[in-house]
């Protein structure tokens with residue numbers, strides 16, 4: 237009696253089918269949702285430092301869903317940023333993105349972290365004036381974030397000429413406290429000027445600011461106002 241192994245073509249076909257289906261599943265999982273783009277493909281000279289990808293953030297660890305270093309946004313949000321960048325370029329300035337699209341699982345990670353009152357290792361740097369129990373009630377952390385809708389971005393201004401680097405905004409990114417508010421009174425004239433330039437340029441190209449975080453903006457005409465996405469950030473997602 238002949239066994240299946242004596243029909244190599246059948247065995248090879250079977251293995252190919254198994255492997256082939258596996259590849260298809262994998263490929264499906266690696267696609268960007270329709271309407272999303274890598275920001276650096278729309279704004280090639282934009283700078284990006286996704287702060288939730290490594291440990292220099294208020295959690296003190298890599299945040300769930302940040303497996304890549306490239307910022308993702310909806311296409312209209314990225315195109316609006318291209319206009320902001322073009323205007324800034326003429327002044328020797330550019331944008332530095334700290335966060336853009338944020339998976340819902342990352343927001344869930346923030347909520348989990350906020351409930352663990354024993355973990356205060358980043359308090360001194362990121363929230364020295366706010367009790368950890370107050371981060372939710374004061375609006376610094378929420379169960380949902382506009383970032384998961386793909387049209388919200390955290391960013392600052394950088395100088396493209398000497399002296400290079402980030403412009404002084406009075407606080408660094410994700411400082412949870414009154415000095416990060418738009419109406420704070422504790423800024424120098426230079427800090428007021430820098431913040432005003434960022435706010436005015438972003439607003440001019442369709443973004444709305446957030447009163448408690450000078451770095452946070454949402455495209456007013458965002459295409460997915462009610463959808464909270466949860467795909468992982470990776471650097472090699474295929475664009476549809």
Ligand SMILES: [Zn+2]
Nearest residue numbers: 389390452453
């Ligand atoms: Zn933000």
